[in-house]
Amino acid sequence: MTAPMPPPAPVRTVLVTGASSGIGRCVALGLKQRGWAVFATARSDADLQALGDAGLTPVPLDLATSASTLAAAKTVLEATDGRLDALFNNAAFAQPGAVEDLSRDALRAQFEVNLFGTIELTNAVLPAMRARGHGRIVMNGSVLGLVAMPYRGAYNATKFALEGITDTLRLELRGSGVHAVLIEPGPIQSNFRAAARRQFEAHIDADHSAHAGRYRDMRRQTARGRRQSRFTRPPEAVLKKVIHALEAPRPRPRYYVTFPTHLFGFLRRVLPTRVLDWILARA
Numbered sequence: 001m002t003a004p005m006p007p008p009a010p011v012r013t014v015l016v017t018g019a020s021s022g023i024g025r026c027v028a029l030g031l032k033q034r035g036w037a038v039f040a041t042a043r044s045d046a047d048l049q050a051l052g053d054a055g056l057t058p059v060p061l062d063l064a065t066s067a068s069t070l071a072a073a074k075t076v077l078e079a080t081d082g083r084l085d086a087l088f089n090n091a092a093f094a095q096p097g098a099v100e101d102l103s104r105d106a107l108r109a110q111f112e113v114n115l116f117g118t119i120e121l122t123n124a125v126l127p128a129m130r131a132r133g134h135g136r137i138v139m140n141g142s143v144l145g146l147v148a149m150p151y152r153g154a155y156n157a158t159k160f161a162l163e164g165i166t167d168t169l170r171l172e173l174r175g176s177g178v179h180a181v182l183i184e185p186g187p188i189q190s191n192f193r194a195a196a197r198r199q200f201e202a203h204i205d206a207d208h209s210a211h212a213g214r215y216r217d218m219r220r221q222t223a224r225g226r227r228q229s230r231f232t233r234p235p236e237a238v239l240k241k242v243i244h245a246l247e248a249p250r251p252r253p254r255y256y257v258t259f260p261t262h263l264f265g266f267l268r269r270v271l272p273t274r275v276l277d278w279i280l281a282r283a
C-alpha cells in the first residue's frame, strides 16, 4: 500500500511595493518565478496593466495618501484571507537639493512616501502576521541610510529614519515570529535617478540658491550623460538578498548588497566623523 501524499505546501504570498520599474519589478518577477504568489503595486493604470500581463496580481498604491495605503492593505489581506507572508517595502523616491533649498512641502512629501506611507502600510498588515505568528517585513534601505552625502539631505533623512524605525520594530517584534529586515542597496540600475532629476526641477529654485554654481555643474554633467559608477549593480543583486531575507529560517537584520554599502557600513562604525566627512565629500 502506498503512503498517502502529503498535502501540497501552501503558496507563499508577498506584497511588493513600487513594482512598476527597477528593483521592485525585478523582485516581484523573481519571486513569482520561485513560486510565490506576488501582489505588486504601481500608481498608473498602464503600469498596473503591465504587472497583470506579467502574471502578477496588480494592486494600486500611492503611498502619499492614507486612503490609498490602507485600501491596498485591505485588498491584499482580503485576497489572501489574512494569510500574507511577507511585505517588501520598496517604493520610494529621492528629492535632491541642498538642505537650505528644501521647502517644508518638499521635505514633507519626501517623508510622506518614504517613511509615513511605508510604516502605515506595515502597520496595516502586521496584526494579520502577528495573529499567525509568522511574517517578514523587508525594508528597502540605502547606502544613504548609512552615511550622508551632500545634496541628498531629504532622502538621507528618510532613509536614516527608516533604519531607526526598523531597528525599533525588530526589537518590538522579538518572539512574535515576524521578522523586520533591512536591505541596503546602492547604487543599482533603475529609473531612480531620472525620477530624482524630475523632483529636483519641480521643487528646487536652483538659480536663486547659494548652491547655484554647483547645481549648474550637476546639470551640465547630467546633460553630458553622467557616467555610471563602476560599483553599480543590476537589480538582480537585490533580488538575491530579498530571497534570503524571505526564505531563510533565520533572516539577518541587515543585508548589504553592493561594495559601497559593505564599505560605508563598516567605515561609519570605525572612522571619526571628520575623516568620514572627508571621504564622503569626495565620493
Ligand SMILES: NC(=O)c1ccc[n+]([C@@H]2O[C@H](COP(=O)([O-])OP(=O)(O)OC[C@H]3O[C@@H](n4cnc5c(N)ncnc54)[C@H](OP(=O)(O)O)[C@@H]3O)[C@@H](O)[C@H]2O)c1
Pocket: 017, 018, 019, 020, 021, 022, 023, 024, 042, 043, 044, 061, 062, 063, 064, 089, 090, 091, 092, 093, 113, 140, 141, 142, 143, 144, 184, 185, 186, 187, 188, 189, 190, 191, 192, 193, 195
Ligand atoms: N537605484 C538605486 O541606486 C538605489 C540605491 C539605494 C536604495 N534604493 C531604493 O530602492 C527602492 C526602489 O528604487 P529603484 O532604484 O528601483 O527606483 P525606481 O525604478 O524609480 O522605482 C521606484 C518605485 O517606487 C514607486 N513610487 C514612487 N513614489 C511612489 C508613491 N508615492 N507611492 C507608491 N509608489 C511610489 C515608483 O512608482 P512610479 O513608477 O509610479 O513612480 C517605482 O515603482 C527605493 O526604496 C530606493 O530608495 C535604490
